[in-house]
Amino acid sequence: MDPAAAARRDEAARQKAAEDARRAAEAARKAAEAARKAAEEARRAAEAARQQKAAAEKAAADAKKAAQKPDQTPEAAKKSKADADAADKTRQQATDKAAAADKKLQAAEEKAALDAKRAQDAMGKANALATREKQTPPFTQRDIDKVKPKPNELASAFEGTNRKAELEKLLGTAAPPKTKAVQTPAAKGGAKSSHLEDGVAPPARDYSRLGIAGPQGAAQPASLDGEPPPSLEMEAPQGTRSTPDLIPTPSPSPGPTVPQPTPTGEPPPTAPPTTPSTPPAPTSPPPTPPQPLSTEKPTTRPPKDGPAKPPKDAPTGAEAAARLKVPMRYVGFLGQGHRASEYLDTIRAHQNDPAYLKDLYKGLGDKDTEALFKDASRHVADSPGTAGEQTDALKVLARSTHQLPPAVADKLAKDAAALDSRSPLTPVLKQPETSESIRRTVLDTAAAAFKESPSVVDAQKFGDVLASDPKLIQDYATSLGRDRFTGILAKGFEHPPFGFGRNSQGPTRMDGLGKVLGQASELFKGPAYADLRANIFRVGANSLGDSTDPARATQLDGLKKHFKADALDIIDQLSNNTTRAGSAFDGTGKGLANFLRDTLVSDPQKDPGFAKFLKQELPGQLHRLVTDPNTLKGNNGQQSPNEKYARILGSYTGSLATGYLQAIKASNDKQELIGRAVDSFTGTILHKAGMVGEAVKPSIEKALTDLLTRGEADYQKQLRQFLVGVLNQATRGLQDFDTKAGENTDTESKFRLGFNSILELNEFLDAI
Known part of the structure; x- marks a missing residue:
């Protein structure tokens, strides 16, 4: 047998055991945190139940007193007795509820203490195994002190328990002595007190081990949870680890001390056994006198590059x-x-x-x-920190790219853009602080790879880095051309943004393409970019799918900015079936409907300002353009702007109807959505000046509501009635306008054309 191979296997097994212990300790720590939250919720519930009990007892006593009042008429006496009986029943129910809540609280407090102890032990074991392998312990002493059972938690767990001996064994400590309770109102009312503010003082603290004097010669507490104050942290002597993320030093825990390994992994020295001649130690030793903090430095210095010196220093x-x-x-x-x-x-x-x-x-x-x-x-x-901490670390790495050796910078950029693979480098290189040359290398490599083999991941990586700088968006939209550029966007939007690492919904989320949508309207202004703007909206809106997806929130926000900046032209191009090169005509008829469904139908209260734009401001602008007497066509046979905007208004209204139909079809609460549609359509097409006027709005609103409340069991029939009512009311107003404008104007038929074409493309035309 090869001894070297056996040694390697043993080492691998030990390292695996250390890693397994770390993971188990991390899981135990999370369980302890969850148990503490559950105990706090149980404590609030118990307190609420006790308050209800007290109120019910008072009400029962008052009712009983009223029932015993003399000189009542028979009717009054009968009523007061019934009231007293009902109040007593309520009192009994409240009493039972309070008892159940207290029982649940006791169980939650015991679990919190036990889970905290398990986590403390698991973290100590993980540190010991890591130290044995000459690795940095995964948990600092501060981590362990934070998770271990606090004195007040131990007191709460033992108070009221019916398994004291079992808890003492599991927690490794004796039950704390009972202290005199402070008679707060809650305590007088029978409340279970587990905190100082609940009526029980925490156990006395041994201040002598901190080396400082407390009040009246006693130790001065650091905090109610027992953690030492920051002011007590001294600079460690040279040759030791002083930072909290390195090797921890053991600190005493409540109850009997469990031996802890030393920083080098050696077992702690044990005291010699007590001989019969040795007198027993006094039960209450006098406190150790406060000692001044030592300022001596060790005479032996560690090696220059020794492990005690962090590289950052x-x-x-x-x-x-x-x-x-x-x-x-x-x-x-x-x-x-x-x-x-x-x-x-x-x-x-x-x-x-x-x-x-x-x-x-x-x-x-x-x-x-x-x-x-x-x-x-x-x-x-993979770090468990907050989004802010993660972003800060990503930016630190990004700033350092300016000093990277050129060969390394080039290699990192090309590796990040590697074909069809998510990379932890992308969240770093997409930061605006990253060297521009590196970002351009990523974009060039990703665009070339995408051309050879289009993939969603490559498109999303491209969008992530592209969104870091408006100049990059302009440059690559121009150099790639409209079709290639929008093709990358369309591919990337085929799937909600991917994530990377533990916090995949945070800064490592690949949602750059949605941010590109939000910037495009400001970067590509003027008639020369009209086709590009409309095509960008088309690919973004079409990918929203058949139902609202919260994972596409960034994409939807970008679409809202893009649409609001150029709404009329976008609707015109999406609905105008032309063979012109570069046309953004949406042959599916779904893009604008999907967008309106997600922004207005699904949750109008999420962005009330934008909902107002869709329901009032945009339709109002269209109505003014449709009914403008100064733009009626003359005798040259050309289509008037009025008719063009009537078709746009019809397409918009049809898309809104389709958005509601999609949402209603997928909803479990169809009637609620149908009811909301009344408000949307009334506000959108039926009450603007120049069509039917503000005065008739209430009667139209009532007519549409009546269509939905005729008792039809089949919601499809309700929809048919409703949409016919919408179309009839809208076109009636346009008929009136056309009659007054003369025979050369036909806004009604253009509105019908736009409205029906959208419903037909979405296979909803049979609904009307």
């Missing part, structure tokens, strides 16, 4: 690189993550010192620089 970039290259500092899988974290800390600390970073990368060499940058990108993507 190195005076030069070259020395930081040397520390990052110490092999024994970063061992195994956890060591790789720790190295990425220290590299990120280093470039964060020196992000405003280009010379330092250049020296750092020179000292690392191209191979290590590339590996560290990739590891750090993945480390950030």
Whole structure:
């Protein structure tokens, strides 16, 4: 048997055990956090139940007193007795409810304490296994102190329990002595008190171990949860780890002390056994006198590049690189993550010192620089921090790209744009702080790969980096041409934005194409870009699908900005069936309907300002254009602007009808949506000046409502009645306008053409 192979297998097994222990501890920590939240909710529920009980008891007592009042008439006496009986029944129900809530609270508090203890033990075990493998412990002492059972949690768990001995065994501590309760109103009312404000003082603290004096010679508490105050954190002597994310030092926990491993992994020394001649220790030893904080420095200095010196504290970039290259500092899988974290800390600390970073990368060499940058990108993507913390780390990496060696920068850009693969590099390289040359390399490589083999992932990566700078959007829309550019957008919108890493809905989310939509209307202005603007909206709106998808929120926000900036021309091009090259005609008839469904029908209260634009401002503008007497066609046979805008108004109204039909078809509450449609259509086409006037709005609204309340069981019949009513009311107003305008005007038929064509394309025409 090969001893070396056996040793490697043993090492791999130990490292796997360490990683499994870390994951188990992380799961236990999350379980402890969830248990604490559940206990807090149970505490609030119990308090509410107790208040209801107290109110019910008072009401029952008052009712009983009223029933016992003398000189009542027989009717009054009968009524007061019935009231007293009802109040007593309510009191009993409230009492039972309060008892059940207290029982649930007791169980929740016991679970919170037990889960916290399990998490504490699991984190200690994970640290011990990591230390044994000469790896950085995954949990700091602050992490462990934060999760371990607090004195007030232990007191709550033991108070009222019927399994005291079992809890003492599981928690590894004796039940705390009962303290005199402060008689608060809640306590007097029978409330279970588990916090100081609930009526029980927390257990006394041993201040002597902090080396400071408390009030009247006692120790001074740091906080109610037992964590030491920040002011007590001293600078560690040279040769030790002082930062909280490195090797922790053990601290005592409540009850019997469980032996903890030393930072080197050695078992702690044990005291010699007590001999019979040794007198027993006093039960209450006098407190240790406060000792002044030591300011002595050890005489032995560690090696210059020893593990106690973080790379970020190195005076030069070259020395930081040397520390990052110490092999024994970063061992195994956890060591790789720790190295990425220290590299990120280093470039964060020196992000405003280009010379330092250049020296750092020179000292690392191209191979290590590339590996560290990739590891750090993945480390950030997988980090459990907040979105703000993650964004900050991504920007730190992005700023450092300006000092990367050219060969490394080029390699990272091309790797990020690799064919059909999600990369942790993309969230970094899409930041505006990234070197522009790197971003352009990503875009050029991704566009070339997309041309050879179009994929959704490649399109979304392209959009992510493109959205970082308006200038890039303009340049690549021009260089790629309208068809290639909108083709990339259409492909990327085939799937909701992908994510990368643990927080896939945060800064690593690939939603750049939606942001491109929001910028396009400002970047491509004027008649020369009309086709491009309309085509961009068409591909974005068509991809919204047959039902509202919350994952497309960024895309929808971009479409709203784009549509509002150029609504009339967009509707015209989407609905005008022409063979003109570059036409944005939507042969499916779904794009605008999908957009109106998601912005107005599904949740109009989400953006009331935009809903007002769709229901009032845009239709009002169209009505004014349709009924403008100054633009009626003359005798030259050309179509008047009035008729053009009547067709646009019809297409818009038909798209709105289709949007409602789609939503109603998919909804479980069809009647509610049909009812809302009355308001939308009344506000959209039936009450503007020049058609039917404000005065007749109430009667039209009533007529449409009546169509929906005739008792039809089949919602399709209701829709048919409703849409016919909409069309008849709208065209009646247009007929009146055409009659007054003369025989050369036919806005009514143009409106019908636009309205019916949209419903026909969506196969809803049979509804009318």
